[in-house]
Amino acid sequence: MSRSSFSDDPNEGGLVARSRSGDNAEPLSITEISAKLKRTVEDQFGYVRLRGELSGVKRAASGHLYCSLKDEKAVIDGVMWRGNAGRLGFVPEDGIEVVATGKLTTYAGRSKYQIVMEGMEIAGEGALLALLEKTRTRLEAEGLFAAERKKPLPFLPKTIAVVTSPTGAVIRDILHRLADRFPSHVLVWPVLVQGKGSAEQVAEAIRGFSALPDTMPKPDVLIVARGGGSIEDLWGFNEEVVVRAIADCPIPVISAVGHETDTTLADFAADRRAPTPTAAAEMAVPVRGELAATVEDFAHRQKRAIVRPITLGKERLDARAQRLPKLEALLQPSTQRLDEMSDRLQRGLKDRASKAREALQADTARLSAPLLLAKIDRARDRLDAVRLTPALATGRMTRDAERLSALGRVFKSLDPKAPLKRGFVLVKDARGNLVRTKATAAAEGRLSVEFADGVLDVAPSGSVQAPPAKPKPPRKTRSDPAQSRQDDLFG
Template sequence: MTPADTSLPGVAPSSAPRHNLPEVSVSELSQALKRTVEDAFGRVRVRGEISQPKVAGSGHCYLRLKDDAAVLDGVIWRGTMAKLSLRPEEGLEVIATGRLTTYPGRSSYQIIVESLELAGEGALLKLLEERKRRLAAEGLFGAERKRALPFLPRVVGVVTSPTGAVIRDILHRLNDRFPCHVLVWPVRVQGEGAADEIAAAIAGFNALDPGGAVPRPDVLIVARGGGSLDDLMAFNEEVVVRAAAASVVPLVSAVGHETDTTLIDFAADLRAPTPTGAAEMVVPVRLDLLTRVGDDGRRLLGAMARLLEDRAAYLTGLARGLPDLARRVEELTQRLDDRAQRLALAWPTLLERQRAAVDRLAARLRSPRELVAMRAGELGHLGRALDGAARRAVDDRARALDHLAARLRPAPLRQEAERRAADLARLSGALDAAGARRLNDAGARLDGAAKLLESYSFHKVLARGFVLVRDRAETPVTTAAATAAGQAVTLQFADGRVAATVAGAASDPPPPRSAPAPRRPARKPGKSGKPGGDRRQGDLLDGL
């Protein structure tokens, strides 16, 4: 073991070499580097492309600036982030102003960004084109979102700077064309915070109550004078474009001169070339309206006068074609009188014609007695034919039996034949008697039915002195209440008809006579053995 090996750990041997450079710690070296970098680069402007921008939960933004050969880390503190007019975006070429420092925890250096600006107008146009394409893809610039401006707004809202010449030009033009109520929402139109103020003004106008103390405008004008692209950047911000697209009130964009174009122009319902042009678009010319109303009124009066003249001439022409009303009434009255007279004469003629037809039909009808006699003759003929046929049949059978008996030799058979012949003769006699009785009974019933039918006929009633009363329609009148004074009726007697007229109204029936009515003799018993014969319908004329 050498002497060096026997030395204690951490104790340098007496023979170790000594250095002239002092020893420093890592922290001391990192702090020395930090002071050196911050003193040498206390204020720098770095141009590069933003890469990997990220906003932490604390509100700080971390990003990287790069070019084709190097990369520089950067950080934007939360307070500075709120003041920037340009938001860090991926691929955006900018000029960052700030100071360099180191981060000892990772042995790296970085820039503390205090402000950002686009690196030239070409980069700014590229940014605007990219933003325009993205917002158009969301549908914020669609033609279907555009609304027509009201023809005559009562309240006009203006979002602009209150100190510039723009508001004076707008007020002057509105007063010349058509004076109306104007509400101005003062905002900054460029610089930091201008975009937020413009968006808040648009949303504020839309939040007003239409019937409140401060009425909501019928149309909005967002206006600014001309300027460079950087001066008009507030109207290219996404927050302003979205506020204009979300506006319920129709919005007119009047930013810059006629050649200037901003993104709010695409989101607005109408773009005006200048603020003065916007004032001309939102209101018509009052004198032109008065002139137009006067012209329309004169044209309306002239058209109405011509229409009345045409209608009067047309009515006069129609009146010429009308006949004399008095003469027409006289002709119709005469025709009515003639028809009434003919109708009065035609009615009795029609009744007589119908009465004659009824009489002819009645003459063609056969009386019940004739019908009964005819049916009785037919029945007698049939009975005689039946008796003859029965006798011939009995005679034929008797002859056949006699012939058969003559041919039979034995006595018992002859006796049996004689007995059968006697039975046959007896049965033939009984058959003849039964047929005669049946014919007599049928004839008696037929005679009774004929007499009953004849007794039911109203002609028998008329023959006893009664009268059948009929009205003009040949309907029998059965009650006094069915008649009226002056009514024409027909009285039918047993020997003919007589026309009559009812003299007065129906009166109460006369009181009954004191003497009792004579009692009718009792009827003879009929063939059925009961008094009065068949009484099922025998009471029809009992009270006559």
């Protein structure tokens, strides 16, 4: 490299930066130029309103909102700090066209400029309707508007819950209509129905009615009501928090938001939609007068239903009774037969008496006194012919005496005491039982020997002195055949 490369000519490039002749501007640092740019941009664009489509929306854990605003040709980053983000009246989502208000600033860490948004609004009703349709499609895909989720309304609710503003005309219309149709117990949960925080209050009221303790009357139906207004006024009832609270509510919900032409997402989630708050009260309860008339009509119909079978039965009975024959006609054949039988009976008795009289007169000859006396004489002769000799009686007595003597001889031969007279004895133990063997006698401590003239107590040889004998049991009578056989020496 030649020395000419290190020339002192300021127009020539050099290795070391040097100040130029007559130049009093010192080089700026990156931080300094970034600070100058930041002040310039913020001073020039301290308040701007930008219209664009949201993109890349995200919320940090700190609560800050980060996004981008874009149109067909350009894009700018945006940030909204937590305090302002919490006051937004809608949920920012990608694709929503908004008007953001704030100031431009730079971010030195990335050499970028961005807008610090202080407020954000949806850019016109068209964009608001687009957001509404987008939210409706998403919630419908989750099944929150499905028909099978709808619960039937009770026919006659005892307690009606109302979520609405306590100062508006809506609650007065509902109470007035309920008083006219069917006075009911009404619980009112006052809420904001428009503006910031209205959606959260409505959702909290719906969940609050669902979680009432058992000590309070449970609502049978719930009415969410608000008067008419613009789409912006009714926007709180399009919020997702309200829709989910209605869908999760175990109480049947009637949505009465706005007028008949107004439609909110709360109408899709509710079990019934009413065109007006007054119509919601009419849906909730029937007309008391009509119910009383219906009950009265049912009572009359019940009475007619009870009386009608009796009336029809009476008519049928009368018709059948008219077709029955007369009593005289029924009894006429029997009466005629009775008369005929009476005549025949009288004639028969007379004939019978006549015939008996004739037969008696015919037998008069046989009943004459001479004939009767002759019969008596013949009977007397037959009786005299029979002779009653003593042998007829004594012969039978002799035969009976012989039979009695034979029985006496048999009795004497069977008498167990008879052998005692011939020298035999009866040996008995202390209990009065007969002893038939030597072994049995040796085992006894005491024996009694009965002779013809008495009883002798003895002890077997070699046996221990027996205790005094127990009293003898009563002697069995001879009428007991079993005992007679047991004591019989010939048994």
